[in-house]
Amino acid sequence: MLDVLIKNCKKVEHDGVTECSIGVKDGVVAALYGVKEILPDARTVIDAQGRYVLPGAVDSHSHIGQLPGSGQPRPQTQEENFESESLSALFGGTTTAMNYIFTQGSICRELDRHRAIAKEYSALSMFFHGALMNEAHLHEIPEAVRQGVRSFKIFLPYKGEEALKLGGLSSLNDGQLINAFELLARYSALPIVHAENPELIDYYMEKFEGFDRQDMAAWEATRPGIVEGEAVNKTIYLAKKSKCSVCIAHVSSKEAVELIEAEKGSVLLETTPHYLTLTAEAQIGSLGKVSPPVRHEADRESLWAYIEKGLPVVIGSDHNAWQKQHKQDMWQGLAGLPGNAYILPILISEGVYRRGLSWEDVVRLTSYTAACRFGLYPGKGTLQVGADADLAIISTGLSRKVAPQETGSIVDYSPYADYSFWAWPDTVMCGGRICRAN
Numbered sequence: 001m002l003d004v005l006i007k008n009c010k011k012v013e014h015d016g017v018t019e020c021s022i023g024v025k026d027g028v029v030a031a032l033y034g035v036k037e038i039l040p041d042a043r044t045v046i047d048a049q050g051r052y053v054l055p056g057a058v059d060s061h062s063h064i065g066q067l068p069g070s071g072q073p074r075p076q077t078q079e080e081n082f083e084s085e086s087l088s089a090l091f092g093g094t095t096t097a098m099n100y101i102f103t104q105g106s107i108c109r110e111l112d113r114h115r116a117i118a119k120e121y122s123a124l125s126m127f128f129h130g131a132l133m134n135e136a137h138l139h140e141i142p143e144a145v146r147q148g149v150r151s152f153k154i155f156l157p158y159k160g161e162e163a164l165k166l167g168g169l170s171s172l173n174d175g176q177l178i179n180a181f182e183l184l185a186r187y188s189a190l191p192i193v194h195a196e197n198p199e200l201i202d203y204y205m206e207k208f209e210g211f212d213r214q215d216m217a218a219w220e221a222t223r224p225g226i227v228e229g230e231a232v233n234k235t236i237y238l239a240k241k242s243k244c245s246v247c248i249a250h251v252s253s254k255e256a257v258e259l260i261e262a263e264k265g266s267v268l269l270e271t272t273p274h275y276l277t278l279t280a281e282a283q284i285g286s287l288g289k290v291s292p293p294v295r296h297e298a299d300r301e302s303l304w305a306y307i308e309k310g311l312p313v314v315i316g317s318d319h320n321a322w323q324k325q326h327k328q329d330m331w332q333g334l335a336g337l338p339g340n341a342y343i344l345p346i347l348i349s350e351g352v353y354r355r356g357l358s359w360e361d362v363v364r365l366t367s368y369t370a371a372c373r374f375g376l377y378p379g380k381g382t383l384q385v386g387a388d389a390d391l392a393i394i395s396t397g398l399s400r401k402v403a404p405q406e407t408g409s410i411v412d413y414s415p416y417a418d419y420s421f422w423a424w425p426d427t428v429m430c431g432g433r434i435c436r437a438n
């Protein structure tokens with residue numbers, strides 16, 4: 001007897017849509033049944049009524065459990081944050097998070113601690129990226145890889161006060177960067193680079209005269225696309241010289257897109273729901289502060305054009321659970337937006353309905369490519385027999401605004417206050433457990 005039977009599905013894979021019923025047992029997809037087959041008994045039967053059923057999204061970029069740095073209010077413990085923000089992800093059909101571990105100390109020690117918290121408090125399936133922030137971390141790469149970390153964030157922009165506010169982040173210099181690439185290539189691990197040039201940020205900050213402004217265009221003017229483009233250019237050059245594959249994190253600008261496109265698919269582009277939707281004209285003031293900044297229509301359109309070419313892209317939410325109280329001022333507030341509930345709603349609403357992407361494209365973008373690149377396929381990124389029963393049944397045609405606080409998140413504002421989305425999951429399953437059902 002099955003645990004759950006989901007009848008009348010349009011099951012979407014990266015390479016096709018099939019009408020079938022999905023049988024779930026012991027947390028995995030146990031069997032698929034054709035439309036004419038006799039269906040077995042199950043403890044729970046869900047009728048999808050012909051709706052699309054997708055593998056749950058694999059969020060390539062998640063900051064669950066990252067608390068505000070020194071001097072900032074902390075409304076939750078780390079454990080509470082794992083709880084609330086994993087619920088938020090599930091609300092939107094994100095069933096796996098590739099979460100970041102930031103520490104100036106030992107990556108492996110912090111990995112153990114985060115794995116233990118995730119096991120206890122995360123409702124999501126959770127895996128971890130490391131972060132290489134100092135010389136000692138470079139020496140720790142072999143051991144971290146041995147313990148299952150296969151991807152490592154590298155920052156280029158953060159230093160000084162800004163770095164402290166975000167909880168003690170730090171950047172590698174160019175020497176450490178090429179050393180990291182050489183080491184990661186040797187251990188077949190993937191660098192994920194936050195590409196912004198700090199000296200150019202300083203230059204544009206010094207030139208800027210609008211520090212009384214609170215609009216998103218003002219923030220963008222202090223970190224324009226050239227800041228990201230230069231850092232992407234250097235990253236690609238040094239990675240190629242080190243024969244190291246590379247992923248560029250949260251790509252936001254047409255400058256960066258052009259450079260990545262010239263590599264014809266050999267560089268993995270990650271972008272976020274916010275760069276695919278918002279522009280600096282959005283009237284949300286300092287709440288919209290994020291690094292790299294939300295930019296202009298031409299930047300947003302360059303990202304969609306890249307996606308439409310079918311080159312490898314992963315979607316990360318870059319979910320930061322900061323509250324309004326952390327974002328009162330554009331120049332002093334924290335950078336970062338919520339987003340882990342919005343991956344599927346935005347990719348389907350903006351991608352399929354507005355721009356004519358296929359449902360298969362959505363699966364490729366939101367789960368399949370990330371699962372393949374981060375070593376999670378075929379457990380994740382597919383609903384073939386044997387895969388984890390992580391899925392979302394999607395309701396469409398119903399225009400709906402959803403604020404983060406409705407999703408279970410601690411975040412108390414919406415960057416998408418002006419947006420209604422046409423698709424929301426109405427049933428979400430993670431590891432065979434029904435987490436959300438309407």
Ligand SMILES: [Zn+2]
Pocket residue numbers: 061063318
């Ligand atoms: Zn991030």
